[in-house]
Amino acid sequence: MRHRLKDVAERAGVSVKTVSNVVNGYAHVRPDTRARVEEAIAELNYRPNLSARNLRKGRTGVIALAVPELDIPYFAELARHVVTAAAELGWTVLIDQTGGGREQERVVASGITEHLIDGLIFSPLALTAEDLTGLDGTPMVLLGERVDHGPADHVGIDNVGAAREITAHLVGLGRSRIAAIGAQRTAEGASARLRLAGYGAALADAGIAYDERLVAPAAAWHRADGAAAMRALLASGVRPEAVFCFNDTLALGALRALHEAGLRVPEDVAVAGFDDIEDGRFSVPTLSTIAPDKERIARLAVEMLAGRIDGDRTAPARELSAPYRLALRESTLGR
Amino acid sequence: MRHRLKDVAERAGVSVKTVSNVVNGYAHVRPDTRARVEEAIAELNYRPNLSARNLRKGRTGVIALAVPELDIPYFAELARHVVTAAAELGWTVLIDQTGGGREQERVVASGITEHLIDGLIFSPLALTAEDLTGLDGTPMVLLGERVDHGPADHVGIDNVGAAREITAHLVGLGRSRIAAIGAQRTAEGASARLRLAGYGAALADAGIAYDERLVAPAAAWHRADGAAAMRALLASGVRPEAVFCFNDTLALGALRALHEAGLRVPEDVAVAGFDDIEDGRFSVPTLSTIAPDKERIARLAVEMLAGRIDGDRTAPARELSAPYRLALRESTLGR
Known part of the structure; x- marks a missing residue:
């Protein structure tokens, strides 16, 4: 006899939906519930009939x-x-x-x-x-x-709008020398161009002149690139009061470079990123960002x-x- | 006429190996070289003949x-x-x-x-x-x-040996109340058991008694679990002088919890992880770890x-x- 999802659910004393969650490998099933369902699956030798379902539909x-x-x-x-x-x-x-x-x-x-x-x-x-x-x-x-x-x-997502909003937040802190990290001039830099446009729009909204010396390029958007760009900005003598990084890994690298330079965040330099990756919720300090x-x-x-x-x-x-x-x-x- | 790798290399003025690197999508080709190769590929309408090669070998x-x-x-x-x-x-x-x-x-x-x-x-x-x-x-x-x-x-890799070494490093700092974060008693906890065994062995080597109150479980090994385990250790009154976390994300969470508690790392509590992920090279402070x-x-x-x-x-x-x-x-x- 071939068992069905329902049989597994009854045996395990859980809902059909829960069995389906376990079979599909969702993370958010309680460990003891998962164990009970897996035991029932093993006892009944239940096999999810995915292949048959897909075959019927002509799918892989x-x-x-x-x-x-x-x-x-x-x-x-x-x-x-x-x-x-x-x-x-x-x-x-x-x-x-x-x-x-x-x-x-x-x-x-x-x-x-x-x-x-x-x-x-x-x-x-x-x-x-x-x-x-x-x-x-x-x-x-x-x-x-x-x-x-x-x-x-x-x-x-609306990249220009999002970049404009987070830059406006930096302006709202009373900072006017606001740097941007992550500019790219290559064909691959579509996100960079849109985020730079949003940054520029927010500065214009606030009547702050666009200063090219405050815009730091980054060929890739990893932590090391963010740290290098931040160091270059600090070394150049244009002392930024805030910096908008075009993604969170750049921002985490910038935080590190500011720490090494003995500068306080946000007191000396406020930092914002883009992406809302988990790292930024646990970094020291935690990272302000755009959360798509x-x-x-x-x-x-x-x-x-x-x-x-x-x-x-x-x-x-x-x-x-x-x-x-x-x-x-x-x-x-x-x- | 069907062009070959060699033709692309000649056109772009680079080695055949470099063309192969571009075609295979390696990250470490200089952007200008990559652009030159891609231009040559486009001009010659070169197509890598992977499918034919695989077909010949009976591969997908x-x-x-x-x-x-x-x-x-x-x-x-x-x-x-x-x-x-x-x-x-x-x-x-x-x-x-x-x-x-x-x-x-x-x-x-x-x-x-x-x-x-x-x-x-x-x-x-x-x-x-x-x-x-x-x-x-x-x-x-x-x-x-x-x-x-x-x-x-x-x-x-030798998990027991690695865990023993990093714990011995913590002992070598003169710390004796050394906690462990990441213990798991489930079937899934194979890495946890081996790393706990290495931790225990290093304590025994140093003549430090194993104290179960210093061993904190973590059902998953994410930052949030590490932060929660660290907070629980601090709240329990066993004041650890060092902590070995069974992976780096746990350790990054523990660093955050220590920061929130106003404790200095490593002066008050030294912290070590396991994995050597990039995050730990840029965190504040940077993270000591096992690098497989x-x-x-x-x-x-x-x-x-x-x-x-x-x-x-x-x-x-x-x-x-x-x-x-x-x-x-x-x-x-x-x-």
């Missing part, structure tokens, strides 16, 4: 998430949310780390994995809209700022992708925007 | 890496090294985040992805050796402490897997050990 049951770097915690956190949202719709997610190179991204986009997956959620850095035009085959949803209004469905709703971004992307896979593949591409909020902490407010 | 060209959580930076950093090592052998890596649940891990191990991949590198938390026995099919290499001396090839050679672990795993895929699949399982070193920083040495 697998979607891919392609991101530039899992070392950037933003992408690791986003991946967790995508895995959770996809599991609810019965998909396993395989993650592809592209390194952000155009050629590698083009290989991903043109479906090296086409026979493996039902669809692709893709956050490109180097790819252009032209690289994507004319691709057909694997349904795809794009994330991030590199390609919007392109040939595929897209989920993003990553769970919502992931859910919208998975649902849009599911709509393409199961529905109309030829409908015009859609643009969805996810919300964000300011998460203000010690690095700008003090203790 | 894809291996999977299955880890419990990408939010734990250790796994994200390991993933980057696996992607790099695998690319050198012509494999694309898809990453599967299992959540660490036994049922989800069993599905991965029993080859839900068997038709998709040539092989699997797997870091299980909940899986037992019995879950793996009798599996055949997809070649597999195991990482971590959950299943060693099991039915599959395994790469690990993650690059070597990744390379050994990929090479062992390649050996299985291309060679003898029935040879007895092998155990390889990767080196580690102590990375001593401000959280134990001061500035």
Whole structure:
């Protein structure tokens, strides 16, 4: 006799939903409940019938998430949310780390994995809209700022608006020499350009002149780049009173450089980031930042992708925007 | 005319190896070199002939890496090294985040992805050796402490020895009330048990009595768990002079809790972690830790897997050990 989800739930004394959560590998099941369900699964020799379900629908049951770097915690956190949202719709997610190179991204986009997956959620850095035009085959949803209004469905947030708000917060602290860290002039720097535009807009709103000496470039957005850029700003003699870093890892590096220079945050220099990664909630000081709703971004992307896979593949591409909020902490407010 | 790697290299004025690095998406190519190679690729309309190469060998060209959580930076950093090592052998890596649940891990191990991949590198938390026995099919290499001396090839490090060394370092600072954070009594706690054993051995070496009140459990090993465990230790009245945290994210949480309690690190309490994640090189203070050679672990795993895929699949399982070193920083040495 083949057992069903219901039988496992009865045996374990829990709801069908709970069994489903365990089977799908969700993190938020209490350990003792999980143990009870796993015991019932073992006793009944229950096997989730995913393959049959997918076969019936002509699916592989697998979607891919392609991101530039899992070392950037933003992408690791986003991946967790995508895995959770996809599991609810019965998909396993395989993650592809592209390194952000155009050629590698083009290989991903043109479906090296086409026979493996039902669809692709893709956050490109180097790819252009032209690289994507004319691709057909694997349904795809794009994330991030590199390609919007392109040939595929897209989920993003209002980068200019968010950068403008957090810069306005720094202005509101009474600081006027406000630096920016993370500027990029390359084709890959779409996020950088939008965040710089928001920074510039907030300065203009406040009647503060844009000073190029306060804008520090960063080829990559890791902690080491943030620390180096902050050191360069301090060494240059333009003494900033506040700094807006274009992501949180840059900001954590900047915090470190300020600490080494013996400067107090926020008393001497207020620091803000972008992304709301977990690190910034535990750093000393905790980090003020833009918190994009990553769970919502992931859910919208998975649902849009599911709509393409199961529905109309030829409908015009859609643009969805996810919300964000300011998460203000010690690095700008003090203790 | 179909162009080859050599043609691209000539056009771009670089070595064939450099073109290969760009095509395989390695991070460490200089941006201007990368741009020149990508331009040459575009001009010649060069396409890497991976599929043909793999087809000839009867491969999909894809291996999977299955880890419990990408939010734990250790796994994200390991993933980057696996992607790099695998690319050198012509494999694309898809990453599967299992959540660490036994049922989800069993599905991965029993080859839900068997038709998709040539092989699997797997870091299980909940899986037992019995879950793996009798599996055949997809070649597999195991990482971590959950299943060693099991039915599959395994790469690990000497956890007991490493924990003993870092604890001995804390003893060497003249501290005797040394706490441990991260103990786990569940089946999933294999790493915790080994690290606790090393901690106990170092105390015994130094003639310090083992005091259970100094051993704090942590169900998960995230920053929030480390902060909560540290707060509980401080509230309990056993005033530790040093603390060994079983991973770096726990330690970063403990640093935060000590800061909030107004205690100085390392003057009042010295703190050490395990993993050497990037965060700990930029935290305030920087974190002393065990640095497993993650690059070597990744390379050994990929090479062992390649050996299985291309060679003898029935040879007895092998155990390889990767080196580690102590990375001593401000959280134990001061500035």
